[in-house]
Amino acid sequence: MCGIFGRVALIGPALSDVREVMIEGVSGLANLPGYGERPVYQSSRRRLVWPNGAEAYAFSAEDPDSLRGPQFDAAWCDEIGAWRHGSQTWDMLQMGLRLGHRPQCVATTTPRPVELVERLFGDPRTAITRAGTAENAAYLSPEFMAVMEAQYGGSVLGRQELLGELIEDAPGALFSRQMIDAARVILLPELDDVVVAVDPPTTSGATADACGIIGVGVTPGGWMTRKAVVLGDASAAGLAPIEWAGRAVALAEQIGAGRIIAEANQGGEMVRQTLVSAGCRVPVQLVHARVSKRRRATPVATLYAQGRVAHCGVLPGLEDEMCRFGGEGFRGSPDRVDALVWGVWAMLLEAGEGPRARIL
Numbered sequence: 587m588c589g590i591f592g593r594v595a596l597i598g599p600a601l602s603d604v605r606e607v608m609i610e611g612v613s614g615l616a617n618l619p620g621y622g623e624r625p626v627y628q629s630s631r632r633r634l635v636w637p638n639g640a641e642a643y644a645f646s647a648e649d650p651d652s653l654r655g656p657q658f659d660a661a662w663c664d665e666i667g668a669w670r671h672g673s674q675t676w677d678m679l680q681m682g683l684r685l686g687h688r689p690q691c692v693a694t695t696t697p698r699p700v701e702l703v704e705r706l707f708g709d710p711r712t713a714i715t716r717a718g719t720a721e722n723a724a725y726l727s728p729e730f731m732a733v734m735e736a737q738y739g740g741s742v743l744g745r746q747e748l749l750g751e752l753i754e755d756a757p758g759a760l761f762s763r764q765m766i767d768a769a770r771v772i773l774l775p776e777l778d779d780v781v782v783a784v785d786p787p788t789t790s791g792a793t794a795d796a797c798g799i800i801g802v803g804v805t806p807g808g809w810m811t812r813k814a815v816v817l818g819d820a821s822a823a824g825l826a827p828i829e830w831a832g833r834a835v836a837l838a839e840q841i842g843a844g845r846i847i848a849e850a851n852q853g854g855e856m857v858r859q860t861l862v863s864a865g866c867r868v869p870v871q872l873v874h875a876r877v878s879k880r881r882r883a884t885p886v887a888t889l890y891a892q893g894r895v896a897h898c899g900v901l902p903g904l905e906d907e908m909c910r911f912g913g914e915g916f917r918g919s920p921d922r923v924d925a926l927v928w929g930v931w932a933m934l935l936e937a938g939e940g941p942r943a944r945i946l
Contacts, residue, residue, distance in 0.1 A: 593685060594642040595653070595661040597675065599668045600772075601632070604644040608664050609634055615642065647671055648772070653678040659686035667695040668900065670772065672702030697752040699909075700767050707752060716750040747902070759913035760880070760887040766905055769896040775815060777803035782838040783929035784848040785921045786830065786857055787823075796823035797830035798925030800904065801841045804933035814895045814933040817841045819904045821922045831864035838868055845869040847928050871932075879924055880912055886930045895930055 596615075598604040609616050609627050615634060616625055625636040632644040642662075645652050647669035661679055669675055683689035697703055706712045723731050738744030745751040785798035801817035820837040822830065838846055850857045850872040858870045875882060889895050897905070904922045911920045 592640055593656075593658045593660075594640070595645055595656070595658045595679060595682070596634070596642050597645045597647055597653075597661065597663045597679065599647050599665050599670065601644060601646045603665065604632075604646070605629075608662065609642075609644070647675040650674040650678045653682055655682075657682045657684050659683070659689050661691040663691060663693040665695050666693045666706075667698035667700055667703050669702065670770070672700060673705065676702055696747055697750055698746065699752055699763050701764060703752065718750055719748040746906075757913055759909050760883055760911055761890060761908035763905065763909055765890045765893075766897060766908070769813075769890070769893045770900070771815065771896045771898050774817075774898050775805050777815065778806045778812070779804050779933065780817065780841055780843045781929055781932050782834055782841070782843045782846045783925040783927075783932065784830075784834045784846060784857075784861075785924040785928070786827070786848060786850075786852070786860075787825075787921070788852045795919040796821050796921040797825060797833070798921035798923070799830065799834045799837055800922060800925040800929050801837050801843060802926070802929030802933055803841070812934070813893075814889070814930045816895065816897045816901065816904070816926065816929070819901045819922060821903060821925065827860045828864055831860045831866070834861060835864045835866045838866070843868060845871055847871045847873055847932055849873055849875055849924065849928060851875050873928060879920055879927075882931075883911065883920075883923055883927050885935060886927045889930060889934060894934065 596604050596608050598608055605627070608614055611617070616627055618624075623637045625634045625640075625642075627634050634642040634644075643656065643658075647666075648671065650671050653675065661683060663676070663679070666672060666676070679691070683691060693706065695703065697707070707714065719726070719734065720731070734744070734748055738748060780801065780803040782799065782801050787795040787797050789795075799820040799822075801820075803815045803817055805813045805815065807813075818837055818841055820833045822833060825833070834846055834848075837843070845868050846861060846866060848857045848861065848870060851874055855872070858872060861870050886895070904926065907920055907922045908926070911923045
């Protein structure tokens with residue numbers, strides 16, 4: 587790169603990603619072997635300088651306007667699937683790629699089905715190269731590879747993260763990645779209330795459904811202005827009751843939840859006792875589902891479409907299930923989604939709207 591181009595833009599999800607991964611990371615530009623003398627990073631100018639005079643400047647996708655003015659003859663854009671302002675940042679970059687005879691841009695990412703990634707995949711001028719995690723196995727821990735294959739091999743998340751496939755939303759699904767990404771936040775806002783919602787499995791063991799465990803908070807404000815914020819996903823499959831209860835309690839302590847909401851259609855009062863036995867120190871509110879899972883989730887999907895529910899950071903397992911739930915070919919129990927629905931309902935929906943609950 588440095589021998590061909592004079593001015594290069596380095597763009598990541600945040601400035602810290604550019605420095606810690608793209609520049610100073612194990613595989614960063616400042617540590618690549620075999621290319622003569624290594625470049626020097628000047629942190630005060632956010633600039634990487636090679637001995638031959640080539641320069642690379644760091645930019646954040648959180649600030650598209652920072653790309654107004656500078657010009658380049660090449661760019662490296664990393665993890666574009668996680669860019670907060672994907673299309674805006676990309677468009678501003680294109681305006682500055684105007685030096686040299688043939689300006690070029692390389693984009694590297696896990697191919698999440700967000701607007702920018704789908705746009706580039708559909709552009710005939712884009713040359714697409716894929717590489718799965720297994721192709722880099724010689725440089726990774728064998729234990730890591732074994733765990734990834736055992737836990738995610740063949741799953742939607744595994745196909746995306748390990749094989750590099752672009753997984754589209756299922757036709758007919760209640761939620762879309764676009765609506766999730768549009769309201770995503772990186773910094774945690776001020777919250778008025780926080781809960782952990784739990785959808786316990788009816789059985790335990792390796793073949794049991796997952797236990798949905800989702801943390802949700804709500805911002806201050808009036809009834810129509812406050813927003814729900816999804817804070818964490820501690821869901822897991824194949825756990826004994828005391829184990830999933832322990833995960834719920836741990837998440838509640840981690841995010842400062844004031845109570846735990848648990849669906850009790852199957853376990854009744856035993857659900858509360860299990861949580862207490864696991865060390866729960868906050869009130870446990872038992873709720874009873876009267877309508878189907880899809881019907882309960884529909885008003886929550888409407889809130890997402892209105893931009894009134896935000897995810898703090900990326901929650902891959904939950905988001906994958908959301909974007910398949912209700913769509914063609916969906917199978918299994920939407921345990922994460924069910925817990926999410928109870929949590930958002932508790933934060934935003936009035937009594938009589940959306941999911942109906944009966945306190946036991």
